Amino acid sequence: MSEASVAVHADPDLLAQAVAARLVVRLLDAQAERGQASVVLTGGRIAAAVYRAVAALPARDAVDWSRVDVWWGDERFLPSGDPERNETQARAALLDAVPLDPARVHPMPASDGPAGHDPEEAAARYAAELARSARPGTAALPHFDVLMLGVGEDGHVASVFPEHPVSYESRPVSAVRGSPKPPPVRVTLTLPAINTAEEVWLVAGGADKARAVGMALAGAGPVQLPAAGVQGTGRTLWLLDRAAAADVPARFRSLR
Numbered sequence: 441m442s443e444a445s446v447a448v449h450a451d452p453d454l455l456a457q458a459v460a461a462r463l464v465v466r467l468l469d470a471q472a473e474r475g476q477a478s479v480v481l482t483g484g485r486i487a488a489a490v491y492r493a494v495a496a497l498p499a500r501d502a503v504d505w506s507r508v509d510v511w512w513g514d515e516r517f518l519p520s521g522d523p524e525r526n527e528t529q530a531r532a533a534l535l536d537a538v539p540l541d542p543a544r545v546h547p548m549p550a551s552d553g554p555a556g557h558d559p560e561e562a563a564a565r566y567a568a569e570l571a572r573s574a575r576p577g578t579a580a581l582p583h584f585d586v587l588m589l590g591v592g593e594d595g596h597v598a599s600v601f602p603e604h605p606v607s608y609e610s611r612p613v614s615a616v617r618g619s620p621k622p623p624p625v626r627v628t629l630t631l632p633a634i635n636t637a638e639e640v641w642l643v644a645g646g647a648d649k650a651r652a653v654g655m656a657l658a659g660a661g662p663v664q665l666p667a668a669g670v671q672g673t674g675r676t677l678w679l680l681d682r683a684a685a686a687d688v689p690a691r692f693r694s695l696r
């Protein structure tokens with residue numbers, strides 16, 4: 441497990457640009473090392489800005505997109521193509537613009553898909569799809585080179601919400617009902633699954649995130665503040681704009 445580190449950028453736009461540049465480099469490095477790369481996407485405003493910034497980067501063409509696996513950390517359980525789905529947002533902002541292998545793009549099931557209107561069944565199907573991509577006999581999950589997370593004002597990550605039963609869940613994928621952030625029904629990777637990623641990046645911009653970010657870095661409990669329970673196996677990186685970094689504890693400030 442890795443110690444957290446913090447990088448701060450002047451404003452949300454520069455934050456998105458910097459995360460986009462890091463993401464391209466991370467995918468290139470993974471492909472240089474392993475011949476392929478895998479990324480876990482998230483939803484929300486800052487994630488969409490990052491995806492648009494990657495699409496606009498000339499260096500994105502240096503990535504062999506046909507050898508990138510794309511997974512999602514969480515999804516809003518809505519019909520396929522719904523504009524509120526994290527998948528729809530990511531496709532519009534980035535995925536439709538790069539030559540991915542459709543077989544390597546792994547959206548979470550939609551509410552009008554083969555799982556029917558049953559988020560538990562959708563979670564089970566996604567867990568099975570992850571397990572099929574895992575190295576035989578080793579694990580229930582494939583290797584994730586980088587897993588990106590937005591951070592909610594309440595400290596949620598993916599769709600793991602504070603004090604919600606999902607924050608105690610040990611299976612890798614869980615249905616979520618009664619989400620405090622709309623829509624109420626979701627599917628999410630759980631903290632134990634998120635924490636198998638080699639690098640986890642928590643991306644947050646804006647003053648309304650400062651409290652949650654500060655408390656997570658100060659060592660809050662993972663049930664009270666799921667962002668505090670996130671740790672990549674190789675690296676845990678908080679990527680913030682100045683406003684979101686306002687309450688970062690002093691011991692991380694010296695690292696900037």
Ligand SMILES: O=C(O)[C@H](O)[C@@H](O)[C@H](O)[C@H](O)COP(=O)(O)O
Nearest residue numbers: 483484485486590591592597598
């Ligand atoms: O489905 C979602 O809404 C997300 O995956 C969620 O975890 C999001 O990343 C955070 O709520 C931050 O979202 P913002 O960047 O929009 O604040």
